[in-house]
Amino acid sequence: MKIRTCAAVGVGVALGAAALGCRAPSAARTAAAAKTGSAPPRTSWGAPDLRGVWTGSNLTPLERPEEFAGREFLTEAETAAFEERAARNRVDAPPRSGDPGTYNQIWFDPASKVVPTGRTSLIVDPPDGRLPFTPEGRSHARRTAARYGVGPRDSWVDLDTGERCLTDGLPLPYWTGYNNNFQIFQTRNYVVIVAEMFRDRRIISLDGRPQGNVPQWLGNSRGRWEGETLVVETANFADRGHYWWAAAWRASRPTLRMAERFTRADGETIDYQFTMEDPAMFTRPWTAAFPLTTDQASRGVTVGRLYEYACHEGNYSLVNVLAGARARDNAAEEGAREGSK
Amino acid sequence: MQNRTRGILIAVAVVAVVGVLALAGIPTVGEAPTYEIPRTLDGHPELDGIWQAFNTANWDIQDHPARQGPVLALGAAFSVPAGLGVVEGNEIPYQPWAVPRKKENAEQWVKLDPEIKCYMPGVPRATYMPYPFQIVQTPSHILIAYEFAGANRTVYMDSKPESPVDTWMGHSIGRWEGDTLVVDVTSFNDQTWFDRAGNFHSEALHVTERYTRAGPDTLQYEATIEDPKVFTRPWKISMPLYRRLEKNAQLFEYKCVEFVEELMYGHLRKQAGK
Numbered sequence: 001m002k003i004r005t006c007a008a009v010g011v012g013v014a015l016g017a018a019a020l021g022c023r024a025p026s027a028a029r030t031a032a033a034a035k036t037g038s039a040p041p042r043t044s045w046g047a048p049d050l051r052g053v054w055t056g057s058n059l060t061p062l063e064r065p066e067e068f069a070g071r072e073f074l075t076e077a078e079t080a081a082f083e084e085r086a087a088r089n090r091v092d093a094p095p096r097s098g099d100p101g102t103y104n105q106i107w108f109d110p111a112s113k114v115v116p117t118g119r120t121s122l123i124v125d126p127p128d129g130r131l132p133f134t135p136e137g138r139s140h141a142r143r144t145a146a147r148y149g150v151g152p153r154d155s156w157v158d159l160d161t162g163e164r165c166l167t168d169g170l171p172l173p174y175w176t177g178y179n180n181n182f183q184i185f186q187t188r189n190y191v192v193i194v195a196e197m198f199r200d201r202r203i204i205s206l207d208g209r210p211q212g213n214v215p216q217w218l219g220n221s222r223g224r225w226e227g228e229t230l231v232v233e234t235a236n237f238a239d240r241g242h243y244w245w246a247a248a249w250r251a252s253r254p255t256l257r258m259a260e261r262f263t264r265a266d267g268e269t270i271d272y273q274f275t276m277e278d279p280a281m282f283t284r285p286w287t288a289a290f291p292l293t294t295d296q297a298s299r300g301v302t303v304g305r306l307y308e309y310a311c312h313e314g315n316y317s318l319v320n321v322l323a324g325a326r327a328r329d330n331a332a333e334e335g336a337r338e339g340s341k
Numbered sequence: 342m343q344n345r346t347r348g349i350l351i352a353v354a355v356v357a358v359v360g361v362l363a364l365a366g367i368p369t370v371g372e373a374p375t376y377e378i379p380r381t382l383d384g385h386p387e388l389d390g391i392w393q394a395f396n397t398a399n400w401d402i403q404d405h406p407a408r409q410g411p412v413l414a415l416g417a418a419f420s421v422p423a424g425l426g427v428v429e430g431n432e433i434p435y436q437p438w439a440v441p442r443k444k445e446n447a448e449q450w451v452k453l454d455p456e457i458k459c460y461m462p463g464v465p466r467a468t469y470m471p472y473p474f475q476i477v478q479t480p481s482h483i484l485i486a487y488e489f490a491g492a493n494r495t496v497y498m499d500s501k502p503e504s505p506v507d508t509w510m511g512h513s514i515g516r517w518e519g520d521t522l523v524v525d526v527t528s529f530n531d532q533t534w535f536d537r538a539g540n541f542h543s544e545a546l547h548v549t550e551r552y553t554r555a556g557p558d559t560l561q562y563e564a565t566i567e568d569p570k571v572f573t574r575p576w577k578i579s580m581p582l583y584r585r586l587e588k589n590a591q592l593f594e595y596k597c598v599e600f601v602e603e604l605m606y607g608h609l610r611k612q613a614g615k
Binding site: 045051154155157183185186190199201203214218307310319322323326 | 460479481491495591592596602609
């Protein structure tokens with residue numbers, strides 16, 4: 001199964017939306033590039049240079065919120081309100097009684113800015129900016145969301161793959177609560193993306209080798225240059241759809257195919273987009289786009305190099321969650337025994 | 342006169358033979374192999390590739406006889422092969438207090454070895470575990486990506502960032518000494534081991550690694566181990582590393598967390614009837 005690239009989607013669907021999502025740099029970014037005159041750098045062997053420490057982190061939701069239905073772009077006032085609301089929500093509040101709460105805000109590293117394109121959703125296709133779930137996909141996503149923070153917690157497999165320190169799945173570079181920097185290493189034959197989160201790693205070969213038959217959690221990625229753009233196609237995802245994932249649409253499933261485009265736009269920007277296709281989860285392929293930046297400060301997130309994330313090595317949380325659930329089981333059993341006396 | 346002529350003839354013959362040997366790429370006495378080291382555009386030896394040690398050092402970095410493995414049901418399939426050690430002189434200079442600790446580690450191997458829990462293996466152990474690793478070389482940063490537990494290291498070549506905290510894989514600052522990549526690795530925690538025989542270190546560990554191309558498909562690897570809290574003097578290990586030559590060789594995922602959850606958390610699963 002071949003994944004339709006952005007251009008092909010553009011022919012079939014709303015041409016305007018696809019073109020905006022695929023190519024058009026934002027006015028602000030064009031102005032910045034013109035000001036600094038920072039042309040996209042190239043490697044010493046002449047390829048577009050993707051190396052650096054990047055983040056994609058921003059405030060814009062993947063799916064278009066109801067309030068913006070039918071509208072692709074935020075107004076300036078809406079952007080300001082959106083960013084202000086996010087800043088206001090970033091305060092520590094005591095948890096409800098009986099709730100152990102979650103991390104303090106200091107642990108989280110959310111962006112303070114919406115996506116520079118000003119779009120109302122990261123999804124650029126379909127035009128309504130919503131995930132085109134099949135009924136089965138929608139039900140899976142709802143069940144996932146309903147369990148979060150609620151349980152059951154009978155075993156480690158009741159926790160999601162991130163809580164188990166395995167992965168949150170592709171796409172990388174996608175972001176979550178923290179550890180949102182990625183480093184790209186590049187040689188003639190490979191582009192390697194290392195994520196700080198879970199130390200996830202994608203080794204993308206550029207030498208035209210076949211896809212092979214070995215399933216992996218993050219699939220098997222093959223890349224090629226199409227002009228200035230690195231096109232990466234990923235298949236051979238492991239069968240891990242039976243696990244719970246923090247975001248159901250990111251789960252590894254053998255039916256999933258992904259296509260991504262990385263285009264170095266200027267000295268500090270990669271225009272990134274991904275297309276997911278999976279007939280079990282989605283009624284049609286869908287595409288999301290957002291720029292990656294080396295200017296982490298401009299998004300309000302952590303600046304600097306990648307650090308070692310020893311998630312599994314320090315996973316006291318999982319042990320404590322399960323131990324707490326067992327203590328509750330024992331208390332309930334005790335209570336039942338007392339009651340029957 | 343005659344002697345001199347004979348001398349010249351011999352000299353010519355020697356030059357001719359040496360020349361032929363050199364052309365054939367066969368090393369002559371006292372000379373390094375004459376193969377051309379492939380170089381990056383900035384002139385340093387190219388270390389890119391998928392490499393693996395083929396020895397039994399992960400079982401025991403010292404000389405060791407074959408012995409029965411710890412899992413009865415696995416019989417010959419997971420018993421311990423004999424092997425040559427990789428430690429120079431075969432002696433690890435433990436301070437007296439550390440000798441019983443090493444012995445206890447060995448006796449409690451299955452319970453204590455961080456490898457069994459899918460923890461990051463540390464350096465130098467990651468190099469000689471029975472899994473490949475990949476070097477991705479750029480002028481400013483060299484990535485060493487290990488298959489086991491998905492461990493990574495970035496070797497900083499043109500900057501020397503500080504490490505704010507102890508780590509499992511250490512903090513790596515690299516430099517070129519001639520054609521050898523020298524990596525200073527510091528900022529370790531005290532949680533990793535050298536092998537399944539319980540050889541250990543403290544957080545004061547300092548490893549100096551040397552990677553040298555030894556042929557088209559081999560690297561010579563050396564690591565000097567210093568740890569003033571555990572050893573009486575620095576000591577050294579060395580071994581060849583071999584390129585994985587299979588067509589389409591690739592580094593796969595080994596997300597071993599999934600394989601240790603029952604072992605680590607099984608006692609916390611909900612009991613039937615509760």
